[in-house]
Amino acid sequence: MGQNEDEPTIGQLVADASRDLSSLVRSELELAKTELKKTAIAAGTGAGLFGAAGFLALLAIILLSIAAAYGVSALGLHPALSFLIVAVVYLLIGAALVLVGKRLIGKAKGPERAIETSKESVEALKSIGKGD
Incomplete structure (x- = not known):
């Protein structure tokens, strides 16, 4: 099988795909950073x-507490x-x-279910690594 000089080799295709994938990942990360920055500011x-x-609200509670105490005091009790x-x-509250x-x-x-599924995933990955 002769290879046409206009067609790239498999190595070139893999290198191009790797470069394009790296560029895509970097672009996506930059987009995520920009979006997260705006979200973080908001x-x-x-x-x-x-x-x-x-x-x-804390100040209001303090003032209402003072008002409640003076209200009880208005009933004739000492302040x-x-x-x-x-x-x-x-x-009491x-x-x-x-x-x-x-x-x-x-x-x-x-998170019992999440722990269980994580353990199952680890076991599945171990079995794949062993060639089972």
Whole structure:
């Protein structure tokens, strides 16, 4: 079988395919970097806004707590006792949240199916490597 001089050799075709594949991968990586940069900027801005909203909510809770204590004080109790009552209510709510959170964490399990399929994949790759 004679080879035509206009046709590239298999080695040239493999080299061209390898070069084109490398170029494609580099281009895709650059595109991904550009997209991720824009996404990261948007996510960072969103996270900053959530942080500001959380801070303002914390300030509101503090002010509402003071208002609640003065409201209890308006019922005729000493202001110190009123603030103590509000603090105890918060502690009780916090304790209840801790108990519920502890119960939920106790029920949490690992990614059992993912671990199992990963083990199966490793075993399949090992068997292929051994020539089975």
